[in-house]
Amino acid sequence: MKSYRLYLEHLQLQGEEPALSLTRAWTLVRYFASGLLQLTPCSRCGGHFVAHAHDPQRGFVCGLCQPPSRAGRTRRSSEALAVAG
Numbered sequence: 001m002k003s004y005r006l007y008l009e010h011l012q013l014q015g016e017e018p019a020l021s022l023t024r025a026w027t028l029v030r031y032f033a034s035g036l037l038q039l040t041p042c043s044r045c046g047g048h049f050v051a052h053a054h055d056p057q058r059g060f061v062c063g064l065c066q067p068p069s070r071a072g073r074t075r076r077s078s079e080a081l082a083v084a085g
């Protein structure tokens, strides 16, 4: 259940609807177990977030610390974009 909640937060951070069912959440847990996904620690806030196993681990920054471009959480997101490069 912890992974499911993390996934919901992950989706919300990316501005997507949390449409993941419990069945799919269980599938996600199995992905973790098989090594396809893993929790990557954020280099800024230290939180752990869902990431693909082959994504770079060093210097990972989560959506809270560095919102993705399509998040649209604030009207001034363009400033965040400038920071993110």
Ligand SMILES: [Zn+2]
Pocket: 042, 043, 044, 045, 046, 047, 061, 062, 063, 064, 065, 066
């Ligand atoms: Zn962070």
